[in-house]
Amino acid sequence: MNDTHSLDTLIQALRRLPGVGVKSAQRMAFHLLQHDRAGALVLARALQQAAEHTGHCERCHTFTEGRICAICANAERDATRLCVLETPADQAAMERTGAFHGLYFVLMGRLSPLDGVGPRDIGMQQLMERAQDGVVQEVILATSFTAEGEATAYAISEALQRRGVRVTRLARGVPVGSELEYVDLGTIAHALADRR
Amino acid sequence: MNDTHSLDTLIQALRRLPGVGVKSAQRMAFHLLQHDRAGALVLARALQQAAEHTGHCERCHTFTEGRICAICANAERDATRLCVLETPADQAAMERTGAFHGLYFVLMGRLSPLDGVGPRDIGMQQLMERAQDGVVQEVILATSFTAEGEATAYAISEALQRRGVRVTRLARGVPVGSELEYVDLGTIAHALADRR
Numbered sequence: 001m002n003d004t005h006s007l008d009t010l011i012q013a014l015r016r017l018p019g020v021g022v023k024s025a026q027r028m029a030f031h032l033l034q035h036d037r038a039g040a041l042v043l044a045r046a047l048q049q050a051a052e053h054t055g056h057c058e059r060c061h062t063f064t065e066g067r068i069c070a071i072c073a074n075a076e077r078d079a080t081r082l083c084v085l086e087t088p089a090d091q092a093a094m095e096r097t098g099a100f101h102g103l104y105f106v107l108m109g110r111l112s113p114l115d116g117v118g119p120r121d122i123g124m125q126q127l128m129e130r131a132q133d134g135v136v137q138e139v140i141l142a143t144s145f146t147a148e149g150e151a152t153a154y155a156i157s158e159a160l161q162r163r164g165v166r167v168t169r170l171a172r173g174v175p176v177g178s179e180l181e182y183v184d185l186g187t188i189a190h191a192l193a194d195r196r
Numbered sequence: 197m198n199d200t201h202s203l204d205t206l207i208q209a210l211r212r213l214p215g216v217g218v219k220s221a222q223r224m225a226f227h228l229l230q231h232d233r234a235g236a237l238v239l240a241r242a243l244q245q246a247a248e249h250t251g252h253c254e255r256c257h258t259f260t261e262g263r264i265c266a267i268c269a270n271a272e273r274d275a276t277r278l279c280v281l282e283t284p285a286d287q288a289a290m291e292r293t294g295a296f297h298g299l300y301f302v303l304m305g306r307l308s309p310l311d312g313v314g315p316r317d318i319g320m321q322q323l324m325e326r327a328q329d330g331v332v333q334e335v336i337l338a339t340s341f342t343a344e345g346e347a348t349a350y351a352i353s354e355a356l357q358r359r360g361v362r363v364t365r366l367a368r369g370v371p372v373g374s375e376l377e378y379v380d381l382g383t384i385a386h387a388l389a390d391r392r
Contacts, residue, residue, distance in 0.1 A: 029307035044243035046209035
């Protein structure tokens with residue numbers, strides 16, 4: 001129906017959000033139009049702002065609005081330890097433990113040949129250069145303990161050890177099959193202490 | 197952190213969507229920024245368009261961009277029957293059955309005193325006027341079969357019957373395709389009482 005064109009367009013657009021199907025998209029659209037038009041405009045502006053202003057840190061690849069993110073720019077962090085993670089959410093979880101004071105490299109994904117995600121997509125080359133800056137003494141692999149996360153850790157570990165870089169992995173205190181983002185903080189802290 | 201201000205703002209804004217908590221909002225924001233920036237801009241535009249151009253039909257209160265929605269404006273619909281529903285989603289479901297050819301009145305909610313939703317919020321007065329236009333011969337109540345939906349149907353039914361309007365309610369019964377063993381007892385009892 002032509003008289004609900006912009007509503008239909010909104011429902012279609014909401015379906016681009018991960019985990020949102022037709023029913024959820026309808027519910028969201030109706031809610032915003034009926035009860036929270038201000039919220040719809042706030043969200044519209046936030047989406048545009050974030051899409052236009054958020055880039056990647058040149059050093060660690062996480063999201064940032066500047067050239068270098070706040071953590072990489074912080075001179076008080078221990079630059080000899082480099083923690084490799086899959087996503088900014090994983091990084092946020094690690095930061096919340098308060099147990100790690102080094103720097104990060106965020107892969108923004110993980111190796112997944114079936115989905116066409118190869119070494120280039122996770123910045124493997126940049127990670128190699130980053131890890132051999134002459135300051136980093138230890139690379140701590142904190143990818144997820146899933147099949148793909150383990151494969152990613154293995155590939156990175158192989159490549160770094162070939163270049164003589166010391167590599168450790170979060171201890172298997174983290175339950176196998178779970179994603180770091182959802183693990184309780186104490187477990188993450190223990191796994192950090194027991195890294196091998 | 198200031199260097200992720202627009203990302204944080206986006207995550208907060210996404211939480212205004214119904215059913216979206218912190219984790220989902222993070223996941224959505226990361227997904228859009230990492231894999232679908234075009235989608236973020238499409239969604240931003242769709243939100244703005246819908247919020248600015250979608251209003252309510254003067255006759256049935258559903259969402260429309262014109263003064264009158266396509267169904268109300270359709271002269272081929274049976275104007276003697278008026279079906280009262282809670283939401284545009286319910287209306288869409290009724291339309292998909294292909295079994296109803298009359299007109300609608302969409303309450304855009306249901307009576308819920310605990311949430312502060314009263315008769316005025318569901319357009320009770322407009323419904324009374326709509327039902328007494330001299331053409332409508334039957335008002336079919338198709339609100340949900342929940343406590344609030346039933347209370348809403350009861351209130352509307354009382355008010356309309358006092359004005360001499362013929363009111364019917366969707367039949368309660370066993371859902372098509374279900375096995376009796378798994379149907380709740382109240383439904384079976386109603387289906388038995390309403391047998392035909």
